Amino acid sequence: MLSVATRDELAADLAQAERSREPIAPLTAGHPDIDVIDAYEIQLINIRQRVAEGARVVGHKVGLSSLAMQQMMGVDEPDYGHLLDEMEVFEDTPVRAGRFLYPRVEVEVGFILSEDLPGASCTEDDVLAATEALVPSIELIDTRITDWKIALCDTIADNASSAGFVLGKARVSPRDVDVKAVDAVLTRNGEIVAEGRSDAVLGNPVTAVAWLARKVESFGVRLKKGDIVLPGSCTRAIDAHPGDEFVADFKGLGSVRLSFE
DSSP: OOOHHHOOOOOHHHHHHHTOOOOOOHHHHHHHHOOHHHHHHHHHHHHHHHHHOOOOOOEEEEEEEHHHHHHHTTTTSSSEEEEEEEGBTTSOBOOOOOOOOOOOOOOOOEESSSSSOOSTOOOHHHHHHHHEEEEEEEOOOOOOOOGGGHHHHHHHHHHEEEEEEOOOOBBBGGSSOOOOGOEEEEEEEEEEEEEEEEGGGGTTTHHHHHHHHHHHHTTTTOTTTTOOOEOSSSSOOOOOTOEEEEEETTTEEEEEEEEEE
């Protein structure tokens, strides 16, 4: 476990890397004793700082929600990060790729909550009851670590590699679609680059949201009415470059677009 001073130093390094768009070496390389608790505390240091500067937490994202990614990272559960209002991007406004270091996009069935979720006792039924709508979404992920050479604690400390998100216009009740069986197709500049289904996310995206509600309570966080939750990607992550236009189509859930300049 790291000292408070070291956590503060590493949080500052990550924040500076994001501001300057100059990546840094993996935290785990310089601090092999870093653990998951350290990593979440480092994440929270930077989130609290951004909130103090005027940002607002509007939800959370789940990462490492597929079995393949968990096996790659050598873990048996997902991780999570925060979504801030300043991270939202929009379908009709191209995103400047130069704002990021190594941008990638992921396709997700988003949740919008109509009620607060319980914490440690949260079940899948609780999630369904508290979900106002499912929404087509794309998460823009990035890393402040050189060349995506990350271990588990690197990505957790770096806000679970989250950098932005865009929501489509459709809002669909979870009662009107099988949440486990939403087929998704991602195109880049009109060409299919990824396909998947929502059950790639822990077998059911609802399971990921329930896990998140239980997990964040241990850090003094709750999922609240109005929050956006991105439970994990239906497809592999795809690199984004200037000039790319992505469209994610979800069967029964509409579509969402994200373009880069």
